[in-house]
Amino acid sequence: MNEKIKTLLFTIVVTAFFTFMVSGINSVLKERIDLNSKVARQKVILRLFGLITADKVISESDIPALFAAETETVKLGADSALECYQRKNSADQLFVFAFSGQGFWDNIFGFLAVDAQNQQIKGIEFTKHGETPGLGGRISEPDFKARFKDKPYANIRSDGLRLRLVAEGSATRSDEVDGITGATGTSSAIEKIVNSALAQFISLKQGGVSN
Amino acid sequence: MNKGPVKGLDALKRMLWEENPVIGQILGICSALAVTNLVKNTLVMCLGLIFTLIMSCLTVSLMRNVIPRRVRMIIQVLIIAAYVIFIKIVLDAFLPEISNELGPYVGLIITNCIVMGRTEGYAMANKPYDAVLDGLGAGIGYSLVLLPIAMIREPLGLGTFFGMQVIPTDWTKWNMMVIAPSGFFCLATYIWIVRAFKSSGEKR
Incomplete structure (x- = not known):
């Protein structure tokens, strides 16, 4: 004892x-x-x-x-908590805003850059994710991020999406982005996250910019 | 393998060659496969492991007479974990980029069987001085395997060495070398060569 x-x-x-x-x-x-x-x-x-x-x-x-x-930070909408930035003293309509959402394993966080004038995505970066290394984890590779560059987001497709992630190598239309082979779960999670982030940004942007 | 107590510098030396943890005991393989595609990450990983080994062996050895036998494993894991978390915090604070690249591997030092093996197998029964040398030897022995593999994988896979371009850019990069399976090939080949040497030495 x-x-x-x-x-x-x-x-x-x-x-x-x-x-x-x-x-x-x-x-x-x-x-x-x-x-x-x-x-x-x-x-x-x-x-x-x-x-x-x-x-x-x-x-x-x-x-x-x-x-x-x-x-400088931009406040979109009256009481929006969206983290959004713009270049100081710049006339161009380039916005960078934060997004997040449920990935295949863990929440995915990142930033999207959009040109509000031409309604195009200018870039995407992921700050935190827990996707499978080598499969879904490839979203943070430059090659994957580059697939979003210059994609237009103004129009809504017949399936209700602004951008669709398709099987790797099969993107033909401008509103399609190549997904990642072997990471279908991550690809569809990214599709959902990007679409809802764009929808949120657009609806707030229409409410007018107030600094 | 036990030929009576091994003390002092002999404890260090045998870990480098004779009882090298990776080649002889096939321990610590997971990290050997995972981090060896970049020399820089490998070096940080090796230094992290050497630090963890020395400190854990020292602490366990100092406490060896007071640790109740029943809970010795739990205490060993606790000690190792504390040092690993310490490394993780220091890397986050001073080398955030490397910490980011190494990702979960730093935390995984704790699961590296070498550390547990040395504390349980040697430090629990030996004086601090010998335990530290044994830990240092095991750490260097591990590095002697990992670094050469990284030095082969990085140039062939990415055309760089320590982040610097060493191979002309028109060289077709072996993407295979960057991903984990090539770690298996390189490690297996390395162990094969070393063991061939070893056995030819023994015959004489």
């Missing part, structure tokens, strides 16, 4: 000690980690605006300043 209690107490003390150590380190570095994830988001948005490209690399530490200097 005595032995058992000693074992139990030992386990509790050791567990408490290591938990305390880990949470201590976490709280010390939390600020830095939060800053990193903020910079990572800003980087994605700047990339969608074309301010960061493969040939125009910007160091991590300059990103917050560039972000503050070049972009």
Whole structure:
């Protein structure tokens, strides 16, 4: 009996000690980690605006300043919570807005860039997803993201969608996007997420822009 | 395999060749397949594992006389997990890009059988000094397998080495080398060659 209690107490003390150590380190570095994830988001948005490209690399530490200097938040609709950005002092109708939705496994988060003038998608980036690596996880590959570029979203197809993800290699119409072979679940989840994100953006945009 | 207690530098040396955890014991294979398509990720993974091994072996060895036998495995896992979470937090804070690329693999160091194997198999019964050398040896032994594989996979698969272009861009990249199956081929070939060497040495 005595032995058992000693074992139990030992386990509790050791567990408490290591938990305390880990949470201590976490709280010390939390600020830095939060800053990193903020910079990572800003980087994605700047990339969608074309301010960061493969040939125009910007160091991590300059990103917050560039972000503050070049972009501004846009409030679409009266009380919308949609996170949306525009270039500062720019006449073009390029918007970058956040989207999220249920993927095949986990929620998928990301940003869409659209040209509201010509009603075209300009780019898509995913900030967080839990899709199967090598299959659905390929959504974050440049090759897949490039498939959305310049796709028009103004018209609604007969199946009620603005964009349809079709079997890989079979997209022929401008309102079709190649899906990913072996990741049908992810492809249809992306289709749903992108369509609802576009619908939300359009309905808010029609309500008029107020800064 | 047990030829009596192995101490000091011998504990380190045998892990490099004779009882190399990957070649000899076929441990830690999952991560060997997963991260070896980029030299940079492999290096970070190896350093992470070496750190975890040294610290876990040291801690377990220091506590070896007070850990009740009944709960020793739980305590070992707890200690290893604490160090792995520590690495994950530090990577998130100082090397976010690499942390992102490594994704779940850092967390998976804890499931790397080498760490558990060394703490249970050696650190539980030996002095801290020997345990640290044993852990360091196992970590280096692991790196000696992973790094050469990564050095073959990255140039052939992506034409780069440590992120720098080393092979002319008109080279047809072997996409196969980037994905996991090529890890199997490279690792198997590596183990085959090393074992062939080993057995020819033993015969003499």
